[in-house]
Amino acid sequence: MTLLDTVQYDANGLIPAIAQDHDTGDVLMMAWMNRESLEETVRTGRAVYWSRSRKRLWRKGEESGNVQLVKSVHLDCDSDVLLLKVDQVGGAACHTGHRSCFYRRVTDGGNGFTESNDIVFDPAAVYKK
C-alpha cells in the first residue's frame, strides 16, 4: 500500500492538481489528473495532466515547450487533492503568456479587478498553427 494507492479520484476518475513554483512559491495553475497521468508524472518527473476539454493526456509543455519538472508531489489530508512543486521551464505556466494563471485579482469588494503584468511570452509566437 503506497500513498498513490490511497488517492481518492472523483466520480470522473479525476483529482485536482495544484502546480506551485518550487523556488518562488507562486501558485502557477490548477489542472486535473487521472490515475494514468499521475503515474506518468511520478515515473517521468514531468507534469502530465488530463485535459477535460480534449479528453486526453496533456503533457504540459508538449506544444509550448514549457514543461514542468516535478521536484515533489504532495497529497492532502483527505487524499483528494495533489500539490506539485515544479520548476516551470520557460517561466510561464499560463497559455496567455502570464507566469501564473492567477493573474487577475478581485478588487473594490468584488466590483473591480486588476491584472498583473507578469507576461513572459507572446502566445501568438508560441502556439503556432
Next chain:
Amino acid sequence: MTLLDTVQYDANGLIPAIAQDHDTGDVLMMAWMNRESLEETVRTGRAVYWSRSRKRLWRKGEESGNVQLVKSVHLDCDSDVLLLKVDQVGGAACHTGHRSCFYRRVTDGGNGFTESNDIVFDPAAVYKK
C-alpha cells in the same frame, strides 16, 4: 460585469478554491466554494467554503477558531479556479493540526512517503465534542 460575474461554477455549482499563506507562500489547503460562500468571503474578508460532506456553508475556523483572513482573491485564466491569499489565524489550516493539508510527500518513485512534522496544535484539544 465584474470579475465575480465571470466565475465558472461546475455542474454542482462549485469552484475549487486554493488557500495560500500570504506571508510564507505555503499552499495550505484546497476546498470548494459556491456563489454564496464566495460572495460572503469577498464581503467579510474571511474565507467561507462549501462543505460537500455537510452540505452547508463552512465558515473556516468556526469550530477551531483558526479563521482565514483573506488578503486577496485571484481568479485563473479559465475563470474556474480561485486562489485566496490568507493570514491563517492559529497557524494551522489542517484539521489534523498540521500547518498545511499537504503534509504528506510521495517518495521513492511512488513507493513510499514522508510526513512533515509541522504540527501546530493537538486536534483532540481543539475539536471538542
